[in-house]
Amino acid sequence: MIGECGHRGGYFELHNFDHDVQQQIYKLASINLCPPIMGQIVVDLMVNPPKPGSVSYKSFESEFKAIYQGLKSRALSLHDAFDKMQGVKCQSPEGAMYLFPRLVDIPEKAAEAAKKAGKQVDEYYCLRMLEAVGVCVIPGSGFGQKEGTWHYRTTFLASLDYNVADRSFLP
Numbered sequence: 087m088i089g090e091c092g093h094r095g096g097y098f099e100l101h102n103f104d105h106d107v108q109q110q111i112y113k114l115a116s117i118n119l120c121p122p123i124m125g126q127i128v129v130d131l132m133v134n135p136p137k138p139g140s141v142s143y144k145s146f147e148s149e150f151k152a153i154y155q156g157l158k159s160r161a162l163s164l165h166d167a168f169d170k171m172q173g174v175k176c177q178s179p180e181g182a183m184y185l186f187p188r189l190v191d192i193p194e195k196a197a198e199a200a201k202k203a204g205k206q207v208d209e210y211y212c213l214r215m216l217e218a219v220g221v222c223v224i225p226g227s228g229f230g231q232k233e234g235t236w237h238y239r240t241t242f243l244a245s246l247d248y249n250v251a252d253r254s255f256l257p
Contacts, residue, residue: 157183160242183243186226189236208236 098115100108135150136143161179168176173191192207200210208225215221215238226237 157242161185164240164242179242183241184239185242186229186237186239188226189238192236206236208238211236212238 100111103111136146158179161183164185165176165179168174168185168187171187173189174187175190176185176187179185189208189211192211196210196214197207200207203210205213206225206227208227208231212223212225215223221240224239226235226239229237229239231237
């Protein structure tokens with residue numbers, strides 16, 4: 087909900103680690119070519135947002151609500167589009183910025199093409215979608231999906247004016 091594309095920040099704490107191990111971890115965390123100052127500022131703002139009555143609270147609240155409503159609207163719109171697609175099922179959005187549509191009607195020809203290409207069915211589907219319509223999604227097999235099921239992960243960060251309901255890219 088709160089973030090800025092391209093900025094990453096975080097923190098970790100080590101307890102009961104050998105001193106030499108700690109030093110190696112700190113060394114690894116310090117080898118970036120640039121310091122994560124912007125990411126750290128964003129993390130601080132995320133965990134300590136403006137409070138009611140502060141100078142920037144009204145602006146923060148307005149932007150927060152606009153972003154939230156925009157994400158919610160796009161999530162519901164994308165879910166609605168998946169509901170209309172033949173051969174796709176998708177749970178209602180409950181949080182995060184992703185949906186995991188399940189492919190329930192894979193044509194045998196597509197399954198054979200995936201096998202011939204040495205790919206999982208969902209990976210093949212994702213690659214074909216990218217090649218055919220320029221939409222990049224992530225195969226569900228990378229997320230520990232249930233054996234014998236096929237999903238992909240997609241996000242709803244894009245604007246609402248893009249239509250991807252066409253499945254003609256499958257063989």
